[in-house]
Amino acid sequence: MFARVCEADFSQQALYDELCEHNQASQSGAVVTFTGRVRDYNAEGGIDGIELEYYPGMTESALQQLLEQATARFELTNAGIVHRVGKLPNQAQIVWVGTCAAHRQDAFNGASYMMDMLKQSVPIWKKEWAGDISTWVAAKGTDSEAAMRWLTDEKDD
């Protein structure tokens, strides 16, 4: 498992290779990866990029906790998560999650769970830039609902 916060860009191929290293297809027939990128617009119009702030120490441990929760819940055979911070231009890669499981449904669910919970529980804050004007992004109700869906399912399990 690996959880990282970094400023530098990442290579999806390198992360995929790391995820699958020492992880035979007999146990990990399914691999799902997700990459989030910077959109060039928000509700008000075009933007020029974003800036991400984090809480050194807490952010890394929150990401690690998320990996452990997803691994236990979906029987993942491996999982990784990488989140960039600092100033990122439009189109740049922001976040990557990867999951390995015996079968695809657990791999898909594990990746989806990590992204939904990340947006709810990991201390990272996004600011959007348009020219010289910067605006902090407000937490979205739809993100809360997505996270709540997993928490409700948990209760029903």
Place this chain on the structure above:
Amino acid sequence: MKVKFFAQIREVTGTESLDMAVPADATIEGVRQTLMARGPQWQEALSANVLCACNQTLCDGSKTVSEQDEVAFFPPVTGG
């Protein structure tokens, strides 16, 4: 005790972190109230929807804190 601030709260207060003395039975809510009394910008920053952490773990206002703790105040998270 060390107190850290992030995102809007850091910007509005103009403060990344500060050290403050706390009484023996202090709670996070008590710390927040003490900070809000520092001035209008502190009131603005800490009166809205604020999350808090003690020693880098999310907690609520009733948590008791001591001199050795690291407390943080921040807005709802927006990563991903």
